[in-house]
Amino acid sequence: MSVDVHYTVDGPEDAPVVVLSGSLGSNLGMWDPQMAGLTGDFRVVRYDIRGHGGSPVPPGPYSMADLGSDVVRLMDRLKVRRAHFAGLSLGGMTGMWLGAHAPERIDRLALLCTSPLLGTPEAWAERAGLVRAEGPAAVAPGVVGRWFTPAYAEREPDTVALFAEMIADTPAEGYAGCCDAIGRMDLRPDLPAITAPTLVVGGFDDPSTPPDQAELIAASIPDSRLEIVPDAAHLASWEQATVVNELLIEHFGK
Numbered sequence: 001m002s003v004d005v006h007y008t009v010d011g012p013e014d015a016p017v018v019v020l021s022g023s024l025g026s027n028l029g030m031w032d033p034q035m036a037g038l039t040g041d042f043r044v045v046r047y048d049i050r051g052h053g054g055s056p057v058p059p060g061p062y063s064m065a066d067l068g069s070d071v072v073r074l075m076d077r078l079k080v081r082r083a084h085f086a087g088l089s090l091g092g093m094t095g096m097w098l099g100a101h102a103p104e105r106i107d108r109l110a111l112l113c114t115s116p117l118l119g120t121p122e123a124w125a126e127r128a129g130l131v132r133a134e135g136p137a138a139v140a141p142g143v144v145g146r147w148f149t150p151a152y153a154e155r156e157p158d159t160v161a162l163f164a165e166m167i168a169d170t171p172a173e174g175y176a177g178c179c180d181a182i183g184r185m186d187l188r189p190d191l192p193a194i195t196a197p198t199l200v201v202g203g204f205d206d207p208s209t210p211p212d213q214a215e216l217i218a219a220s221i222p223d224s225r226l227e228i229v230p231d232a233a234h235l236a237s238w239e240q241a242t243v244v245n246e247l248l249i250e251h252f253g254k
């Protein structure tokens with residue numbers, strides 16, 4: 001069952017729409033470094049994943065179909081028939097689901113630092129249980145340790161601390177419900193059915209969804225292009241914003 005997620009819209013009214021979808025534990029502010037670059041040519045819709053930021057927090061477990069249906073519902077609310085879609089990590093998983101299950105709504109797809117099958121159901125059940133018991137603050141230090149390279153974390157400790165706070169502020173049931181969705185997910189059979197031209201971006205130093213995941217996705221989606229970004233961990237869109245923005249603008253501008 002879909003929900004009305006919290007969203008913002010920026011950019012020219014008549015421009016092609018790009019929907020941005022973030023990672024587990026984020027809010028739509030994680031896309032701030034993309035806004036100046038993308039809003040010149042695109043109408044950018046950012047939203048908080050259900051259970052995150054300003055969106056409703058229905059009781060979990062959630063599924064990828066829930067997360068994908070929230071995007072279709074948002075596009076219906078905005079009267080957007082087709083859009084480009086970029087998602088990072090959990091957002092990319094949502095993008096893969098949309099590309100396969102709602103192809104008529106997706107123009108071009110960008111899948112950043114993501115995976116079609118991530119970890120084990122047991123590990124995600126354990127993370128969900130810990131978060132339901134103690135809140136996302138219990139996992140925040142470990143998670144941000146994977147989002148940025150050690151060099152960036154040393155240079156920008158205040159930024160890393162802000163991201164840890166963002167994760168800790170995520171509603172526990174929302175975070176855990178999304179862990180449930182990832183633990184039950186296997187999107188590998190969906191990938192060959194994706195017809196949207198797809199940009200696949202990996203972070204060379206990403207310990208969460210390493211480059212071999214990006215390679216697997218690109219090898220499985222017929223019309224795809226693979227880019228591995230150096231000096232980037234899981235949040236490549238933040239740490240290497242200029243490079244990622246150029247890739248997105250080129251891909252969506254075609």
Ligand SMILES: O=C(O)CC1=CCC(=O)O1
Nearest residue numbers: 023024089090091143208
């Ligand atoms: O939180 C992590 O470990 C990495 C991650 C998995 C899905 C997502 O969005 O981030």
